[in-house]
Amino acid sequence: MLAAGLALALATGLAGVGSAAAQEGGGARRSFVNVVQVSGYLDRVLADFLADAVGESERDGAEALVIQLDSPGSVLATAELDALAFRIGHARVPVAVWVGESGAQALGGAASLVLAAPLAGMAPETRLGLVPRPIFGEVPAALRQGTLGPEDALELGVVELNREESAVLGSFIAALDGQEVAGETLRTATFEAVEGGPPRAELTVDARLAKLDLLPRLLHTVASPPVAYLLLSAALVLIVFEFFTAGVGVAGLVGAGCAVLAAYGLAVLPTSLVGLALLALGVFGFAVDVQTGVPRFWTGVGVVAYAVGSLVLFEGVGIGWLPLVAGVVGVVLMMLAGLPATVRSRFSTPTVGRESMIGEMGEAVAEAAPDGVVRVRDALWPARTNRATPIGVGQRVRVIGIDGPLLEVEPEEGGAKDYRERRGSSPPPTGHDAGP
Structure with missing residues (x-):
């Protein structure tokens, strides 16, 4: 089966080439499938995007609508999620959900969309589960309480296509060929027998990829x-x-x-x-x-x-x-x-004009040892004492310097009698100090 999946994957590259050739040659219009990419939590932006994609596929006569899904859950209200699942499950165009690429997940409310779709498949190393509640019919306990890989989901009948058929997007579209939905048989690929190997698949439909526009994408990201x-x-x-x-x-x-x-x-x-x-x-x-x-x-x-x-x-x-x-x-x-x-x-800019605060008296409102907070001119200031002895709460202080928003202070008791004295010239010598 893996070899068959690889052969189907090879056909992916032929789809775009075939589409371009048909358009340039002006030949008959080929059938097409619409492909929409959905990632992230399901929100109103994605719900509107999916509903519009279903309606457009119905109007344009698409062979099928393929939803590429990678979502950790839903943030939609219960009624909104139910309406979206009903729209997908009862669309007038076959809707197939592909949980991919490898490593993708469909959890919570996103898993409900997989269960609602007529056709579904999971790429290798993907997970499906944690369904909050049933929307259409019963949900297996394994899906409610945990997550399943592609093999287990196929065994339970949750998905219709195996992991080899769902390895890549092209393989998934080709594997839709022959599937019946509402009495109609899908035609998406032709298969050519290869001697000694798996059949070679070639897509007979064009894949029209659609993504969110710029503004909705921004809102979804936000x-x-x-x-x-x-x-x-x-x-x-x-x-x-x-x-x-x-x-x-x-x-x-x-x-x-x-x-x-x-x-x-x-x-x-x-x-x-x-x-x-x-x-x-x-x-x-x-x-x-x-x-x-x-x-x-x-x-x-x-x-x-x-x-x-x-x-x-x-x-x-x-x-x-x-x-x-x-x-x-x-x-x-x-x-x-x-x-x-x-x-x-x-x-710390000179335009603040706080140099006049030097010499002002204030009060410590938080212990300074050496950093604290003082109140000067009815305002609180970060302060630092220039002495080893801490200044206690409520103790009177004198501003002796300014460093940015920080005031340098000293206790009123035990400090210089006048701040100017600390910064001025030394006092003249007394008679005891004077020489003969």
Whole structure:
């Protein structure tokens, strides 16, 4: 059978050549099959695409409609999935679903489309299963509780074509020849006997490939869990970044664009409000400590909240470990390294005009050992003491220097009596120090 499959696969290359020759020679129009490629989670964009493909195939008189399927599941509402499966199962044109190429899968709601189609086949090393509930008739327990490979699915009668016949798309189309659907026999290939070998197949139909247009493809991509999550993460970081910069800049505009795209994806996907709230809490925690300039309690809250929120953001669909790690690590690095550096750069410009604060008195609101937070002029500032002795909460301090957004302070008691004295010339020698 494998040799026969290879012979059928060889015919794939002849289909496009035959189509071009027929068109250039102006000969009689050949029969054709429409082929649509479906990948990713089934959403409204793909549902409309498949429904339109069925209708177009019916109107144009296609020999069959072939759906190339590779999907981890469905995010459609129950009624929408049922309507799509019914449309495929009761179309006026034969519909065949090919789970391919090798390594593809049809799980969850996507597996329901395979069961609904009159004809189906699976390429080698593909998986089918985890059917949530029956739509047409009973579903074998093996498909409800787990997944099946091509051989097991054929044995259970879930698919009609074996894995050799479904090895590649051309083989699958050729293997449709002779299959009966609603009393009609499909004609897609001719077979020529070869002495000492399997029959040679040549497609007698043209394959018309259809894909999503640019805008629907963009919306479908945005509605995938990893992309929606990464867009949301980028939007949150860029919007917070914009709050700490002067005016409206590129970060704000890009962040707003990411937020709009992420909002569409979150609206399509089964999004958890708890997950969204945790992500917002995480970013808020980071922003609190960015203002103080010292990672403390709220930074820990931000890390934990953002990591947990990322894990529970979607219900029933997974983000994937690589996007998850990239999102959490990227946000943490930006909040702990990138944003504080930007804040220091902004407030270190000479136009801020804070040199007059030198000599001002304030109060420590967080212990400085040596870094802490002080209140000066009714505002909180990150501070660092220039002495080995820590400054306790509530202790009076004097500003003796400024380094970017950081104030250099010393305790009022035990410090220089006058900040100018520390930076001025040495006092004149007393009589005890003067020479004879």
